Amino acid sequence: MINRRQTLALLGAAAATTALPFAAHAAAESPKTLRIGWQKNGVLALAKGNGALEKRFEQRGIDVSWSEFSSGPPLLEALGAGAIDFGPTGDVPPLFAQAAGGNLVYAGTYRGPPAGSAILVHKDSPLQSIADLKGKRVAFKRGSSAHNFTVKALRTAGLAVTDIVASDLSPPDAAAAFTAGQIDAWTIWDPYFAVAEKRPEARVLATGKGVVESWSFFLSNGDFAAAHGDVLTDVLDELALVGRSAQDNLDETVRILAKITGVPEDIQKVVLTREGADLGRVAGVTPEAIAYQQALADEFFDLKIVPKKLNVSDIVWRAKQA
Template sequence: MLSIGIVAASVGASYGQDKVVRIGFQKYGKLVLLKGRGTLEEKLKALGYKVAWTEFPSGPPLLEALNVGAIDFGIAGETPPIFAQAAGAPLVYLAYDPPAPQGEAILVPKDSALKSVAELKGKKVALNKGSNVHYLLVKALEKAGLKYTDIQPVFLAPSDALAAFTRGAVDAWVIWDPYEAAAEASTGARILADGTGLVANHQFYFSSKKFLADNAKAVDVVLEALSEADEWTKSNIDAAAEQLAPSVGLPAPVLAVSLKRESYGIRPISDEVIASQQRIADTFLALGLLPKAVTVSELQRKSGS
């Protein structure tokens, strides 16, 4: 929490009293590409705004930062906003990416004897708590006839999980791209199951309620710039992979695999996708993993806002 406070303070110090859009991004994805293109800065400059970028390792800490007012806009997967809402985060669902079920998977080492999800019973499974893959694991176990309590979850951030997976300290790893593609390329990891037929693996774009109320036009400009970056990426996978490689720290061919498993065409938030989020929330509540019930539709962007 202290680090988030420092980020907020430094952003204020850097830009004084100017209007600023503070964007939280993860190491990989469309926001990274948008940051590299520099087009958002030009678009927002015309409205009297500057842009401040802050990197986060995953969705949960990014939404924690939004909760405490350290950022104004960000992207995260399906599960982090469920837990953030339960914690009282004042976020608003703005838009989303179409399903990308192959962009997350349950991996096992190349020489593992495990051949099916059902064989995970009693095994140690690494995952990032409260992230998209948490829901994938729940649904995959359910389909295999197992309960969540039938496995031993080991909650680790991606870098720590990779280390544990590589040395054999865990039996499986549930992870998203580009870490998924990187593990396949560097360790020969096998996909036990991906999200196909199990989960949508949506990505969502958020702002804080207060920022949206006071800066709706700036939010729309960010979404417009993201849509342009999204369209360019869809038609230029290899070039996008080359652009991402230095900041992500992975070879362009690995990133190209990830980008091909992504979805494109950013869409305005809809009742249908909010209902999908509600099913995720209800699932975690039933498992006793969510501290209280939430009504996801309360965070849906209203028309005209």
Template sequence: MRTITLRRSLVALFAAAISFGAITHAQAETLRIGYQKYGTLVLLKSSGALEKRLAEKGIEVQWTEFPAGPQLLEGLNVGSIDFGTTGETPPVFAQAAGADLLYVAFEPPAPLSEAILLPKDSPITSVAELKGKKVALNKGSNVHYLLVRALEEAGLSITDITPVYLPPADARAAFERGSVDAWVIWDPFQAAAEQQLQARTLRDGQGLVSNHQFYLAARPFAEKHPEVVVALVDEIRKTGEWTRANVDEVTAQVAPLLGLSPEITRAAVERQSYGAQLITPEVASAQQKIADTFSDLKLIPKRLSIAEVIWRQPAKVAQAQ
């Protein structure tokens, strides 16, 4: 009886080992991408170009939608995705929280794609007048840095206002009912508020912030599959080039996905930037400035080194392209 039980245990262990091996193998052959409702990755997803290219390498692609950058990077941190895109600030908060991520690529600046908005009948005319006011924003998102810089420009600090941390949908609701005095937001929510609510722009990012979009990867995946990362960035770049040359077609394709009018969608598409490329020293330096700013304000618990989390394309991969 003991022998039979032992044999059954060994069989169960063997089966479990086979199952574990199959899971590990499957994970190695799957690229899991996190995306948001709007952006170049949405167009890449709909085109199927990446799936076709990676199928030749025996790699499948899985897509998961996230409401904003901080949530997306939490998914990357816990291992549910391998790659994704966010604005400038979420990676700083994620790195400070210990996420094992790498900056892979970036899009050119898009400073008009985020802004501090006011209700159409607001008496406020300058950022300085936000002192003591309630300002809605998504904590840790790209607009967090825009708000900090705009307040600094006006001689204020984040402590001079009352931040109301809300995700975009809740922030818009608070903005509409007058529960907050201003809303810091990005496209396409920004374009929608401008056209649907006649929201006024108090300050956008022009001359103040770059508002880069970053593409990030989990370090283990990027180090194990550098050729996949290179192929992915290449397809993102191609999609961006096509988008820039086909604004009407992109607008018609994206508007139904967003549930927004073509007019709103086109405004957002035209303000976005295109042309993904690997991280440059200048962009890394700009991102370091953002990290230092949040550290100085005690919004993150420690100083960070952005240089330590920049992905470097291996020479052998570059030669193979």
């Protein structure tokens, strides 16, 4: 299967809605450092690897620092606490962060291929359908996009999360538990999924295709967004440029990402060529994105997963025209 060292080194494909021009924002006094949290995935990893953001901000005297996270929940905790200024995550983590009163805002979007998430079982497992998960031990990171996929996948079989034995495990811990046979199934996203599906010990029970949409978001610390909206505008614009260039040169992008992450090129190619994958689809927070996120917030509140009713629009950053 996949070991802890491999999973800690992984990097996945980030994708999004079609890139839109970002509005110019009235400039304020620039920060000395832009602190970015990243999960080693897609366009942000490429920007880190080629120094695009460092080059963009060099003339403005802004340094860029990077902090790595294994999943969205801890990244957003750091963001809300002001330990970092900007970072990416899936759809569910911002709901928990907002419910907890985190000081953060939605700043941009990107969309990945639904088939980039999957529920894995052991090759020799008797589990053959989602319905067979009833009463079984299923691992996913609580508050992550895998949580959302698990909820929706179970619903297709008339089940709820309460019908399984849920294990709240980070990707590295879940990978180790899966290998050791301590869990029956594992809900996970690329590139962990792309690595695992190439292993003879694992079998794909279901993917997210036809089950769940794949919205992801860039978020910013609320105080940083209020004071330095011009910096956010430049960050999103640069990521869109990096993504479009990478998408136009996939072979080279595969090689670059493999070098950055240590993940083999054949696995990177799987991630970047899944149906619907497009690194250049970085966008602002559109009405469609807000509507999707609000529906998800309402659903998770009704299921008593999120502890309070949320109004997503309350924490959406909108670039101001100069």
